Amino acid sequence: MSNWVKVAPFEDIPKLGARVVRTTNKDNVSIDIGVFRLEDDRILAVNNSCPHKGGPLSEGIVYGDKIACPLHSWKISLVDGKAEEPDVGETACFNTKVEDGVVYLELKN
Template identity: 45%
Template sequence: MSDWIDIGPLEAIAPRGARVVKTAFGCVAVFRTAKDEVYALDNACPHKQGPLAEGIVHGAKVTCPLHNWVFDLETGHAQGADEGQVATYPARVEEGRVLLDVEFLNNRTAA
């Protein structure tokens, strides 16, 4: 059974926006779609370490602000790139609060 950490209210993340959560091994970007779905990914694009939380959210995807790589928020896979993927982490909304899976965050490894 997983433990979940409350990172704040859903309303603190703008629709089609993101929030950065700092961990011991780097930052996680938590995204909110226009449909109020939440996703959590590593914040650094594997191409040039672009801050994905500053990217444009469209549907269930985010476009890196540096070189326009497009990542699927559910899988972390880059689209249209030779190779590229960022780690994803379980996230959910419960009673209007955004929760992240602590076990997955604790199991992150340094890049």
């Protein structure tokens, strides 16, 4: 079962910017999800923690469909959550949608 939660009005997320949604997973552990607006206005979301050292991805630099972690510049795909070679690792991705000018994030129960 899924649950769509409102993030923000689309226009409130700047191009190449992000918003963070704090939630809890099925084990009641708090997680932060970075919701990103790309240059082409796509909205993508990943776990806000870099798979390398846990850097806050929402504070990194968005370019194309990737985010550069602010701690060690690992490049993480916002499409599939995978680190760009030669680095290895990945972070979870989340579904998003825009309806009536509002961004929503799908959380799995």
